[in-house]
Amino acid sequence: MMNSFKYKNLKLSYLQGLAVILTTFLLYGCIEEIDLETENFESALVIEATITDQTETQSISLSRTFQFEEDGPSPETNAEVTILDATGTQYTFQESDSLGVYISTTPFAALPNRDYSLQITTSNGRTYESSSVQLPQSTSxxxxxxxxxxxxxxxxxxxxxxxxxxxxxxxxxxxxxxxxxxxxISRYSSDLDLQVISANPPQFELVPKTTEEEICYVTKxxxxxxxxxxxxxxxxxxxxxxxxxxxxxxxxxxxxxxxxxxxQNISREAYTFYETLQNFSETESLFSQVQPGFIEGNISSTTNENEKVIGIFNVVTVSSKRIFxxxxxxFDPEDGSPGLFLGDNCRLNSPDPRALVPLIQNNTAKFVREGTVEGDTGPYTVAPRICVDCTVFGENVPPEFWEE
Incomplete structure (x- = not known):
């Protein structure tokens, strides 16, 4: 039976998040109970490598599996990453400012009817290589x-x-x-900001706002x-x-x-890999009594044939389309109103001046208007910053592609 482990979702990618579970599956076959620690941990290299038929700076990510009690994956730094094609052309990658993320030194595009392979040498001298792959047929x-x-x-x-x-x-x-x-669009807006002139005694000044805080754009x-x-x-x-x-x-x-x-048009091999990875991400599969075991990709260690490597090298054709x-x-009016951003968490209040000072200094509340909310005593009406300043969530400049 499997020793206890616990799974934690990651923000960076499916491969990195699921690597916690996959590493445990390398050693055991079923789940007995869920505990607070990871035992018998085995580190594995996690590779996210997809190059496209678009002329662009290509990107490859390398990291290590991690234990539950750790904060997240460790980037695999100082590696040598190259892609070779059948003509002998070599595409070199260098590590970016984001540790573990390697970008091509020059933009390039994968070409049809040409074999590509990935080669990696880590800082400890271990080498890894993928099988040769080609671009699949393109569909728009x-x-x-x-x-x-x-x-x-x-x-x-x-x-x-x-x-x-x-x-x-x-x-x-x-x-x-x-x-x-x-x-x-922020729930409340004002052209003015409230500044603290004196904390004791409390004194404030209204000044013109210098930053757009009413309309923002969030990209995810x-x-x-x-x-x-x-x-x-x-x-x-x-x-x-x-x-x-x-x-x-x-x-x-x-x-x-x-x-x-x-x-992305992908190969059948890549489809099978992602389909298995998708099954791992489903709750019923993660904690079922019969586990499917380690996911085989097309990358292996040339230093140690028994070493486990998580990931797949992909060469894909890409088609994209945008709508607004x-x-x-x-929706029609009878369908109802849209949902409220932040729900009911935007209550207006007028704190006593002494209580208002730290709220303004710590930027946890923002000015809405002069005057007092019924039941309060302060001279200014404020709301939580998140209800007035949309830059908490997004950019206050429209993206280049934005259309109204």
Whole structure:
């Protein structure tokens, strides 16, 4: 039976997060109980390596698995990372300011009908190599669109759907990612800021605000594994593939919303790898009595054939498409109002001047208006900073791609 371990989600990637579990699976076969410590830990190299057919600075991430009681993955630093193609061309990567992230020294794009392989030498002299891979056949996104819908739980919302087709294909494998950007408008706004002139006795001054704090833009990448294949379909096409479902009351669509969908054509080998990884990420699979064991990728150690390596080297074709919509573009007035950003956590109050001083000095409250809220005693009405200053959450400058 397996000794006790505990799983903790990570912010950086599925591979790094699931590596905690995968490393434990290397040693044991079933789960007896959940405890607070990791025992018999085995470190493994985690490799996230995907190069695309887009001429761009390519990126590869290296890290180490970590124990539950540790804060997170350790970056694998000072490694030598190269990609070789069948013509003998070598693409060199160097470590960026983000430790463990290696970027190509020159932009390049993967080309069709050409073999590519990944080679890594770590700082301790261990070497790793992938099998040779080629670009799969390319498929473009034909259409990205929205539909008002209801999910399986009966919740109303909007589905973001994708169509594609590949008349020349005989079955394609896809991985999807997306980056969503949405506008937020602060619950309260003012052209003035409140400054503390004297703490004792309390004295304040109203000054013109110098920073835009009312309208901001938040950008977030997807964190889930989205896969599809047409191998069993009569035609090599996807119709109404759901990239994202957003509940009607989700505040991300309360104002204006944009999503950039990215479609990667991947190999069957890569699809199988990500599908297995996806199964590990599901709660029922993580803690079931029969575990599927270590996920085999296409990267191995050339120093020690018994060493476990987590990851896969991918060469992919990419197609992307972006759409924008407002809440009113999808929903009718009878559907109801959009969800409130921050919910009910924006109560106005007028603290006594002595109590107001530390709130302003610590930037935990922001000025809304002069005057007193009923029941309070202070001369100024304030609200929690998060309800007045949207820069807590996003950027106050529209992204270059933004359209109104």
């Amino acid at each position: 996104i034909d259409n990205l669109y929205t539909e008002k819908s209801t999910n399986n739980e009966g919740v109303k919302g909007v589905s973001i759907l994708l169509d594609n087709s590949n008349p020349q294909g005989m079955g394609s494998y896809y991985r999807f990612e997306y980056v969503e950007t949405y506008k937020i 990448p997807s964190t889930e594994i989205l896969l599809a294949n047409t191998n069993t379909l009569s035609e090599d096409q996807l119709l109404k593939y759901q990239i994202r479902f957003i509940e009607r009351t989700d505040p991300v669509i309360a104002q204006r919303y944009s999503i950039l969908a990215k479609q 919509f407002n809440y009113s573009d999808i």
